[in-house]
Amino acid sequence: MKVRGERECQDCGTRWSYYETGSIACPECGSVHSVGIDDRTRHTDSPATLDLTPVRNRIDRAPLGELADRAAEACRTYTRKRGFIDAGTLRPLDETFVAARELQSLCDEIGRGLRIEDDVERYFYELLGGADAGERPTPEEVPSGLRSPYGLAMAATVEDYQRDVRTYLDDHPDEQARRLAGRIRDHRKRIEALDGNVDPADANRLVRAARDLGRFASEGDETAYVTADNWLAGIEQE
Secondary structure, eight states: OEEEOEEEETTTOOEEEHHHHOOSSOTTTOOOOEEEOSOEEEOOOOOOOOOOHHHHTTTTTSOHHHHHHHHHHHHHHHHHHOOSEETTEEOOOOHHHHHHHHHHHHHHHHHTTOOOOHHHHHHHHHHHHHGGGTOOOOGGGOOGGGHHHHHHHHHHHHHHHHHHHHHHHHHSOOHHHHHHHHHHHHHHHHHHHTTTOSOHHHHHHHHHHHHHHHHHHHHOOHHHHHHHHHHHHHHHTO
16 A cells, blocks of 8 residues: 655654554554655555564473464464565565464464374474574475475465565566566466475475565566576476
């Protein structure tokens, strides 16, 4: 959506940036009577922080299912607030968002009540340990039992990011970027059609291609275009 980022409280006169608070309420007096005082700018992001410390603090006294439920809720709250256009600028697809999407998918798998193999449980604890810092295991470490949840998580990540890339390209048309986005979309749909059951390395390549698409669309970086093309070529050769 397009919003007026600079706001002024009609009750106390305080001015603040909506982009920083994500709220029309005055940060000084709490009044919701405010007006925008600048031009409308495309904006999809909201202030959000992923903090899994409270979940990690319960590792020694809570069962796996409870930890998964708490982690999933923290990730859902975070990803729902996140967008990638900040005051008209297309932001990169960051690793914290990718890790949150992956952890959420893994937690949902655990929550289904199926028997959890030891390698899946170890992978959960490793991902829980670093997701909020943007740290996640490599695709080669993904257990065979998590191929589908992992693939679907990467596809969902790409869809989230591409939604904002499309919006950005509506305001900043670039046919070369649109064609690249179309190739990424086709690969994403293939992963979804296979219920995520693809080589984790391919799913991760698609995320990297989407990230480079963002760089190319926002910065016109030809190197990013070439890199994205190479990631997609790696998938197509499999």
